[in-house]
Amino acid sequence: MSDISDVFFLDAGIAARLHDACDVLHAELQAMIVKAIELGTIDAFGTLVSGQALQTKFEQKAVGGPDALLDVLKSHVEAVKSMQAQFQACIDHALDQESSNVSTLRSVDQPN
Amino acid sequence: MRGSAVGVRGAVVLVAAALLVGGCSSTVEGHAVRPDGADGLFDPCSAIPDEVISGLGADVASEETGILGVRQGEFEICTWMSDWYQLGVWSTFHTLDDVRRNPNDTDIRDAPAVGAGAITFRERRDVDGNLCMVAIPVQQGAIFVRIDALFGETHKEELCELATRQAAVLRPHLPN
Numbered sequence: 157m158s159d160i161s162d163v164f165f166l167d168a169g170i171a172a173r174l175h176d177a178c179d180v181l182h183a184e185l186q187a188m189i190v191k192a193i194e195l196g197t198i199d200a201f202g203t204l205v206s207g208q209a210l211q212t213k214f215e216q217k218a219v220g221g222p223d224a225l226l227d228v229l230k231s232h233v234e235a236v237k238s239m240q241a242q243f244q245a246c247i248d249h250a251l252d253q254e255s256s257n258v259s260t261l262r263s264v265d266q267p268n
Numbered sequence: 269m270r271g272s273a274v275g276v277r278g279a280v281v282l283v284a285a286a287l288l289v290g291g292c293s294s295t296v297e298g299h300a301v302r303p304d305g306a307d308g309l310f311d312p313c314s315a316i317p318d319e320v321i322s323g324l325g326a327d328v329a330s331e332e333t334g335i336l337g338v339r340q341g342e343f344e345i346c347t348w349m350s351d352w353y354q355l356g357v358w359s360t361f362h363t364l365d366d367v368r369r370n371p372n373d374t375d376i377r378d379a380p381a382v383g384a385g386a387i388t389f390r391e392r393r394d395v396d397g398n399l400c401m402v403a404i405p406v407q408q409g410a411i412f413v414r415i416d417a418l419f420g421e422t423h424k425e426e427l428c429e430l431a432t433r434q435a436a437v438l439r440p441h442l443p444n
Binding site: 164169180185186187189190191194195196197198220229233237 | 336337340343345349354356371391392394398399415418419420421
């Protein structure tokens, strides 16, 4: 039995659908990033020092703090872009292979 | 927006003040504010005609109130998506003085094309340079027209120029 553990098979049609799904997810993440930035610009905790400290903590959950939502979302965007590139490579490979097959078949002599 | 510009208030402050005052006899610095959040503010979602928004190149169907639908204290917020940015109109009690006082606000410039007293400004925390706002002084406080470019997208126009241009178109539909 052959070892296929390091081989990944992906139908070109499925790759195309996954590629499109990445577009949708990318747009959703971009919209979420805008919302996180919006949250980072809201200060609605008054002038009490305790209120401002609380506001800073919440604000940094969105933007600027360790593991802030904004940074997490940005890393997700990069992951989606990487996945999409991989799916595009699958599609390109399938198209190249198809083109190669066409050339090969055309070069085969027709039987008399 | 700039609640930051703000020094704002809200029910949270009142609750905090009540707890502090009620829990001990020490003096509490600061001031509490309106408990009723955004009541009485100009509401951009209901007041700005759809055709004006679509004329600016934004998608009317993408209209959203608040942030992800959640109303924010002391602000009436309405946003619409365009192809590479989000257009936002934030209505608030806060003033342009609040913007000028806010250490997070930077690159403050006059925007006479929008109207007397209007300014553009940016945020120090906006490390990607994806945000520019126009602040317009009005009787209630201010109206902010905000452009948030989408992360990773090429800016087809300089953000503050775009914000200024769109604010000028919106101005007739905003309060005095």
